[in-house]
Structures are given as C-alpha cells and as structure tokens.
Amino acid sequence: MASPVPRFREKAQVLDDAALDRALTRIAHEILEKNGGASEVAFVGLRTRGVTLAHRLAAKIAQIDGAALPVGTLDITLYRDDLGLRGAPLIRGTDIPFSIKNKTVILVDDVLFTGRTVRAALDAIIDLGRPKAIQLAILIDRGHRELPIRPDYVGKNLPTSRRESVAVRLREHDGEDRVVIEEPEEA
Amino acid sequence: MGWTRKHLLTMRELDASEIVLLIDTAASLQEIATREIKKVPALRGKTIVNLFYEPSTRTRTSFEIAGKWLSADVINFSAGGSSTTKGESFIDTAKTIAAMSPDVVIVRHSSAGAAELLARTLPCSIVNAGDGAHEHPTQALLDLLTIREKKAHFDGLHVAIVGDVAHSRVARSDIHGMRKLGMTVTVAGPPTLIPPFVQELGVKVSYRLEDAIRDVDVIMMLRLQHERMTNGLIPSLREYSRYWGLTLEKLASHARPDVLIMHPGPVNRGIELSPEVADGPYSVILDQVTKGVAVRMGVLLLLAGSKGEAP
Numbered sequence: 001m002a003s004p005v006p007r008f009r010e011k012a013q014v015l016d017d018a019a020l021d022r023a024l025t026r027i028a029h030e031i032l033e034k035n036g037g038a039s040e041v042a043f044v045g046l047r048t049r050g051v052t053l054a055h056r057l058a059a060k061i062a063q064i065d066g067a068a069l070p071v072g073t074l075d076i077t078l079y080r081d082d083l084g085l086r087g088a089p090l091i092r093g094t095d096i097p098f099s100i101k102n103k104t105v106i107l108v109d110d111v112l113f114t115g116r117t118v119r120a121a122l123d124a125i126i127d128l129g130r131p132k133a134i135q136l137a138i139l140i141d142r143g144h145r146e147l148p149i150r151p152d153y154v155g156k157n158l159p160t161s162r163r164e165s166v167a168v169r170l171r172e173h174d175g176e177d178r179v180v181i182e183e184p185e186e187a
Numbered sequence: 188m189g190w191t192r193k194h195l196l197t198m199r200e201l202d203a204s205e206i207v208l209l210i211d212t213a214a215s216l217q218e219i220a221t222r223e224i225k226k227v228p229a230l231r232g233k234t235i236v237n238l239f240y241e242p243s244t245r246t247r248t249s250f251e252i253a254g255k256w257l258s259a260d261v262i263n264f265s266a267g268g269s270s271t272t273k274g275e276s277f278i279d280t281a282k283t284i285a286a287m288s289p290d291v292v293i294v295r296h297s298s299a300g301a302a303e304l305l306a307r308t309l310p311c312s313i314v315n316a317g318d319g320a321h322e323h324p325t326q327a328l329l330d331l332l333t334i335r336e337k338k339a340h341f342d343g344l345h346v347a348i349v350g351d352v353a354h355s356r357v358a359r360s361d362i363h364g365m366r367k368l369g370m371t372v373t374v375a376g377p378p379t380l381i382p383p384f385v386q387e388l389g390v391k392v393s394y395r396l397e398d399a400i401r402d403v404d405v406i407m408m409l410r411l412q413h414e415r416m417t418n419g420l421i422p423s424l425r426e427y428s429r430y431w432g433l434t435l436e437k438l439a440s441h442a443r444p445d446v447l448i449m450h451p452g453p454v455n456r457g458i459e460l461s462p463e464v465a466d467g468p469y470s471v472i473l474d475q476v477t478k479g480v481a482v483r484m485g486v487l488l489l490l491a492g493s494k495g496e497a498p
Binding site for chain 1: 189190191211212214215216218223224227228229257485488489491
C-alpha cells in the first residue's frame, strides 16, 4: 500500500464559520457583478468539497437574485497527470445533468495549490462541450502554483509553506465550518 | 482499501469488497457512454491486446470499445488458426505478444486455466475473458452491476441460473460473485447438464424449471452450448426447449411479476428463451451488454491505471 501518511496537527485557524459564510456571500455578489446577472451561469464543483461549496454559492445567488442556477459534480480522476503514480484510482463519477454549451461555467474548489487539479478539470469540462467561458472560484488560494492558472474569485489568500496543509472543514462533511492550517507532527 | 491486484483471473479469488469496488468503479464510468465525445484520457499511452482463441462478438467488442474510450491503444490479435492448440504454441504466441510490451492482455481460450498460465508467463496484467468452462469474471461483474441497478441492492436476492450449467463459465463466475454478495442461488437444468458436486459452491439444485423460477428475483437463462456438447446429453433440441425453454406462459404462471430475465448471450431464440421473453418487459439482456462496456472500462482502469503498486 501507499507510504505512511504523516500525521498533521492544527497550527492556526484561518476562517471561522462567520468569516467563511461572509467570504461565500462576497463571492456570490462578485459572480453576479462580473457576469452582469445570473443568466447562462452554471456551477461545476470539484469532488468532494468543491461540490458542497458550489451548492452553497448557488443558494446564495438564489437568495440575492432569485435565479436557480444548475450545479454539477466533476470527478477529475480520469484526467489527472499523475494517474498510475498514486496507486489504483478511485472513480466516483461525474454528474453534470445539464448542457454546458454556451454557458459561463463557474468551476468551484476548496483549495487552490499547484493548479494541476484545475488543469485536469478544464480538460474534463471542455470534453463535455464548449462553454462560453470558464471562471474559477476558490475558497482558499494557498499559492505554490506549478501551472499558469489564476482564480477569478478568491475567498482568502493564504500564504503557506509547502510542508503545511490547508484543511477546509464543512458542516456537511465534518460537522463544522472552519478552515485551519495544519503542520506535520514532528517525530 | 483499494485495488491491489495485477490480474483479473477469476471471481473465486476476489473478496466481496473487491467485487463492490469493481462494480462501483464501473457504475461511475457509465456516464461516459452518454457523452457527445466518448473519450477520456485516463489510459493514454497504454497498450491493450485482445488475444481471442474463440469466437466472440460482445466480449471482444466491448473490451475494445472500453479500451478506446479510455484512450488506450487496443490491438486485436485473433489466433484463428485451427492448428493452434494449447501448450507450447500458446506460450510462444504469448511470448511474441509480450515482446511488444503491452500493458494488459485480455485472453479468451477454450482451455480452463489459460489466463492463469499467461499470468504466470507474461510480465503484463492479464484479464480472463473466458477460459473453457471455468470462469468469465467480467460477465459476472456486468451481471451483478445490472442486478444492482434494477434491484438497488444484493442482500437476500434469490437467483435461478437455468440451463446448460455444466458447460457454462458464466454460471461459475456468477455463482462465486453472487454467493459472496449474500445472494441465494439455485441452479436448474436437466441432470446431464448439471455438474456433479455443484452444491459444494453453496447453491441449491433443481431439476424442474417451474420449481426453480418460483419466487426468485432474477432468472439467468444460459445458452445451450451445442458446440461444446457431445452426443447424448439431451434427447433433442425440441424436447429441451419444451421442458427448459422459458416462455411467457411459464413466466406468468410460475414467476414473480417483478422478476428480471437475464442471458449472457448470444441467445438461441426459441430454444432456451422464446422471442417474446427475450424482447419482453422482463428482459434486461441489452442492459447487460451496455453495462459490459462500463465494467470492462472499470477493470482496465484499475489494472492499467495502478502501475507501480501491483505486487
């Protein structure tokens, strides 16, 4: 099996539940502002927490604008550039039950790091049709990009070191809304 | 808990969690068939060889489509020559193929154990696509996926496997898979077509169609394999079809209204299945074929997509 996973301990809290909610509210407003409303906008969340965040953003836009925007789920495993380097792939499936043709697709993920996941997601989306535009919404941008990718909407910019890890905890999965920086426990 | 095997040779060697992982992976990949562009880059640069020593329509085609949808290069190597028999020449062919460094070889052969022999001989992953009357694991997996989609679960389901059980590798693979997932299995057929000691696989045996199909959730009709049959196993096709052919009338008077009718194909219409049953509302035979592509994508992905970790 895989090499032993290092244990992480919490170093600092970055966002609490109120701050996380405010960041999402602001992103929802920015999406409406940048696109001149919500018509022809669709959300695609990256498994797993990107999907949850996409649903929350869609709910915010429904509150603000009244528009019910579609939300799809994207699994990028089949598009990874490290497939085969990390053991057997675990496929959980893509579910985008609407046409993305001529839509502005807002790609949503929790943390932006090297940019490789987003690169794979761009390929995956374009294989499903030709959207009018793809925009990227990210809760935490932690830097260390390895590809020329930048987000359109950012909840929080968070300078980190590579050995640290950012944990986004969401009510739906973890029972709490909180973002923390973790560092490896020294032996 | 992930996939750690290098080969897929039998259902017998898999445990329930591995079977469920294969089915889950296949279920997630089904969506690709509905896309306008049916291709994902997962197995780009991988080479897959279909090595078929026996005729096949759906298995070979569906492995080929599965490989191509995953962007692998698929080569069909059919050893059609009638002089080819097992033994040295089979190994020689296999070594020739290995010299072209494929990542996966899919093999069908009339001898039980052919896939296992290749697994011991070649450095690449081997998928058993049917070896004699032994096993046909991907068929069992697609049967299981079809059942789960239609019935939503496995636990406690009762399946009747009916017909030429003795010559059927599908029956053996199905029995192993279904028993491991908690299903009850009854095999039924004329005594000459029921293998001795089949009860040791944990199944019940029935020698009357009407009894076997009563109260079951799924009826798996098997193809009468005339090509493997020596004389004397059945008196005549007509008599077989009269006692063992499934008709709408027999279904209506003995089976449950929500029963699923399955068949691994190709169907001998009018022998084991009447055309009205094969094309009727109970039949999921074409669903099985569709699921076959998804299952084979899942198998290829788990075998070829996990290099570096296989034992």
